[in-house]
Amino acid sequence: MAVITSCGTYIPYWRLPREVIGRAWNMPSIQGERAVAGGDEDSITMAVEAGSNALAGMNPGEIDGIFFATTTPPYRQKQCAVTIAAALDLPPHILTADFANGLRAATAALRAACDAVKSGAARNILVVAADCRPAEPETQAEQLFGDAAAAVVVSAGGTGAVIEKFSSVNDEFIGTWRTEKDRYPRSFETKHELSCGYVPAVTSAVGHLFQETGLGPQDFHRATVAAPDLRGLREVIKRLGIDPRQTAVQDPLLDKVGDAGAGQPLLLLAAALEQAREGERILLASWGEGSDAFSLVVNGRVRYGRSLTYYLATKKVLESYGSYLKARQLWGRETYNPKSSPVVYWRDRRELLNFYGARCRRCGTVQYPPGRACFSCGAKDQSERVRLAKRGHVFTYTLDHLVYGDYSYTPVPRLVVDLEGGGRVFLEGTDCYPQEIRIDLPVELVLRVVHRGGGFHNYYWKCRPERRLKDERKR
Known part of the structure; x- marks a missing residue:
């Protein structure tokens, strides 16, 4: 069947x-x-x-x-x-x-x-x-x-x-x-x-x-x-x-x-x-x-x-x-496309798309992006690959009016997020208003287009406040 x-x-x-x-x-x-x-x-x-x-x-x-x-x-x-x-x-x-x-x-x-x-x-x-x-x-x-x-x-x-x-x-x-x-x-x-x-x-x-x-x-x-x-x-x-x-x-x-x-x-x-x-x-x-x-x-x-x-x-x-x-990018304004490399995108695809970090076998610290040395205990080449969670809480943040070299009247949230199960990542906010962002805000990660530099679509993870029922705010 x-x-x-x-x-x-x-x-x-x-x-x-x-x-x-x-x-x-x-x-x-x-x-x-x-x-x-x-x-x-x-x-x-x-x-x-x-x-x-x-x-x-x-x-x-x-x-x-x-x-x-x-x-x-x-x-x-x-x-x-x-x-x-x-x-x-x-x-x-x-x-x-x-x-x-x-x-x-x-x-x-x-x-x-x-x-x-x-x-x-x-x-x-x-x-x-x-x-x-x-x-x-x-x-x-x-x-x-x-x-x-x-x-x-x-x-x-x-x-x-x-x-x-x-x-x-x-x-x-x-x-x-x-x-x-x-x-x-x-x-x-x-x-x-x-x-x-x-x-x-x-x-x-x-x-x-x-x-x-x-x-x-x-x-x-x-x-x-x-x-x-x-x-x-x-x-x-x-x-x-x-x-x-x-x-x-x-x-x-x-x-x-x-x-x-x-x-x-x-x-x-x-x-x-x-x-x-x-x-x-x-x-x-x-x-x-x-x-x-x-x-x-x-x-x-x-x-x-x-x-x-x-x-x-x-x-x-x-x-x-x-x-x-x-x-929908229908206003005809020229957009800024940062430099991008297909080679680098291929090399880091496991971290960028699959969203893998590293866990230290000695002390258990999870870090992203992965590195040879643990930033907590200093152990070298003692880590294992681990898939990171798609949920977490805001550790700290900033509201940035300067977006890709251009001034934006509405600031873009940029957040440092502590993930469930370990790992701390720096991500851009999406699907939210700047005034929504606060310390300890629960967020969830979503795959988005970050830019189209190099003539191809560069996908990476952003985060948004948890999508909750009875949420009908207006802009």
Whole structure:
């Protein structure tokens, strides 16, 4: 069997009310808000957090492969799954693969993971999907798009959600696209995309699934259907004969998160699995130049770290459109890129991405970065490699207005953090206001883009105050 044994999600801290976008351009606004990734986030950093949640309670050594799905990879040529695997401290001898260029990338990766575990080629495959799609200012896409990530572990047996059957249909359709020269996705006409692309493709894939399994809409307790908007979703539900009074139709989260692109199918599936009970059957369908449809049956509890409910409830609101432009680096200002070396980045990758320090065998002192001599007892070459914790407390800090040689009106927190289990590190703060920082503040570490010097993405760890419930501060 191929079983989804655990899942994880991630939604960025920042939310932008759509009425703020409407006011900025003097145009009608869609209801709700959209999730906005910070300026130091991309599809890789979001995937790392979702993947970390999916691996909660698991030994990373049990993972045999990682598949990463996105339409917004930070690189045109360089595998992203390898970077995610390093940040999650997965074994070096596992299969890594990227699935890209289409909104069905996540379900294509999910199907490949099913084939791998059912064939016996792997025991556990981590499937991660994330999208951080840029939207052209003063367009409907700017209001509709949202940034998010989700992950699932597909295992060869166990308890969770058993993948019974899947069906696919492909359709050469020009709906929403982006060429190598385009910064923003393009689209022709929304009504055409829905009526001639989305609705026929999803109903065809799900209809074929019904035929293959002998099941009908009345046999499913939950319907999880990715959708670009609510009109299209309602039409698909109607054509499939699904009665919302008998089958719970999963909220597509368009008013709370936005259209999460390739990440939407797994995000909605994770939401359904958090609520599903043993014995329930779930329908999952994706969309993008065709459709993939899955039938899943819950045979036990699905593990997860922080829940989707948690991420929806913890947020900070951007009240300024200018803050959004700055976060997404859309204001056209030239950014400073410090010097960087691929050789040094490769040499220190275990410390930078895997986040390993050294523990002295003589006195037990943990230090970072690792050195030959223990700074506590002076023992030389008597240390062992140890992975550092991702939580700690602020030992001391400063608020720095000088950022990469430029003056910033809002200071950037720079903190010295004592980690749980030992080790003291110097990190930059993120996802916070300067006034939040204080001595002994509990913080958690997150992978972020620190700069893009040398023409490549330099990833490293930053820290933020612990993300707590009932946190709805505004900026």
